[in-house]
Amino acid sequence: MGRTSTARERLLDAACALVLERGYTAVGVAEICARADVKKGSFYHFFPSKQALTVEAVNAHWAAQRPSWTALLAAPGPGEDRLRGLFEQQAAAQRAARAEHGSVHGCLFGNLALEVSGRDEVVQARLAEIFDEQIDLVHAALPGRSRDTARAVLAQLEGMVLFAKLSDDPSLLDGLWDRTALLLRA
Amino acid sequence: MGRTSTARERLLDAACALVLERGYTAVGVAEICARADVKKGSFYHFFPSKQALTVEAVNAHWAAQRPSWTALLAAPGPGEDRLRGLFEQQAAAQRAARAEHGSVHGCLFGNLALEVSGRDEVVQARLAEIFDEQIDLVHAALPGRSRDTARAVLAQLEGMVLFAKLSDDPSLLDGLWDRTALLLRA
Numbered sequence: 001m002g003r004t005s006t007a008r009e010r011l012l013d014a015a016c017a018l019v020l021e022r023g024y025t026a027v028g029v030a031e032i033c034a035r036a037d038v039k040k041g042s043f044y045h046f047f048p049s050k051q052a053l054t055v056e057a058v059n060a061h062w063a064a065q066r067p068s069w070t071a072l073l074a075a076p077g078p079g080e081d082r083l084r085g086l087f088e089q090q091a092a093a094q095r096a097a098r099a100e101h102g103s104v105h106g107c108l109f110g111n112l113a114l115e116v117s118g119r120d121e122v123v124q125a126r127l128a129e130i131f132d133e134q135i136d137l138v139h140a141a142l143p144g145r146s147r148d149t150a151r152a153v154l155a156q157l158e159g160m161v162l163f164a165k166l167s168d169d170p171s172l173l174d175g176l177w178d179r180t181a182l183l184l185r186a
Numbered sequence: 187m188g189r190t191s192t193a194r195e196r197l198l199d200a201a202c203a204l205v206l207e208r209g210y211t212a213v214g215v216a217e218i219c220a221r222a223d224v225k226k227g228s229f230y231h232f233f234p235s236k237q238a239l240t241v242e243a244v245n246a247h248w249a250a251q252r253p254s255w256t257a258l259l260a261a262p263g264p265g266e267d268r269l270r271g272l273f274e275q276q277a278a279a280q281r282a283a284r285a286e287h288g289s290v291h292g293c294l295f296g297n298l299a300l301e302v303s304g305r306d307e308v309v310q311a312r313l314a315e316i317f318d319e320q321i322d323l324v325h326a327a328l329p330g331r332s333r334d335t336a337r338a339v340l341a342q343l344e345g346m347v348l349f350a351k352l353s354d355d356p357s358l359l360d361g362l363w364d365r366t367a368l369l370l371r372a
Contacts, residue, residue, distance in 0.1 A: 168304070
């Protein structure tokens with residue numbers, strides 16, 4: 001039982017890590033199985049396809065991140081301070097990933113959004129739901145603001161993470177919130 | 187002579203269109219040749235590799251876009267008005283691409299930046315140069331502003347184009363500049 005359940009977890013972890021490192025298209029089932037130390041024959045016991053595994057890996061990644069989003073955005077104090085905490089945590093995560101893996105990996109959801117949109121409707125639809133949930137969480141921390149403003153706040157995060165990944169330089173995210181906060185000066 | 191030069195052009199056009207539709211990894215040399223109506227044996231007469239073709243396709247795409255960037259950003263009037271013109275043109279291009287191709291393709295440079303960074307140093311380095319040039323052009327239109335502010339302006343564009351592509355909805359780019367302009371209220 002333990003063996004069975006950890007194999008599924010290992011496949012999810014391996015898929016998440018490999019897709020962050022190399023993207024969705026470049027990574028195959030055989031490579032995911034090798035990284036997870038799971039026999040390829042067992043893969044299809046757990047997941048019908050790489051697409052299905054990717055949706056579950058995306059779900060697991062968001063399930064792991066979501067509690068810190070809700071905790072940071074539900075902290076006491078003004079909404080802007082709570083958003084600052086979230087943005088500082090996102091910048092710290094990119095710095096930590098670079099220190100651990102040797103390069104800025106960016107945002108799993110953003111990377112996949114640009115790679116699969118128009119090409120894999122199932123993964124695309126799930127990513128759209130997760131970003132909608134993120135926009136809703138940010139919107140809830142900004143009473144009196146529009147949902148478009150909440151989306152613009154997240155667009156600034158995704159756009160700057162894109163530049164940090166392209167330049168492999170997490171310091172581009174220093175001061176991210178101070179600039180993003182200007183979007184709330186309407 | 188005409189035959190030779192148009193084959194190279196057709197390969198560049200096909201690479202650009204296919205990478206916008208489906209991404210870098212998913213598209214192979216054979217498919218590019220088929221779209222370009224060029225024999226695969228001739229491909230290597232023009233380009234040593236898919237990587238080399240991609241760099242040239244990226245260069246051609248920027249060479250085609252750059253004149254409108256410089257013209258719009260050198261127009262008379264306040265810098266903010268010129269940037270508004272550029273952003274409105276970018277939004278119109280996404281709407282036009284959706285009308286023509288059936289889906290929002292996003293930004294070739296942004297799509298590639300997230301797909302190849304950490305995996306193809308040559309394409310990544312060229313994309314970083316192009317984005318640096320874009321940041322410089324925006325920065326030159328904003329006297330007295332920092333280069334970080336110019337990068338934040340482009341991050342807002344790239345982030346919102348990501349959401350427009352994920353949602354296949356170019357209307358998300360309506361009002362893009364009005365929100366982005368808030369980043370200049372420092």
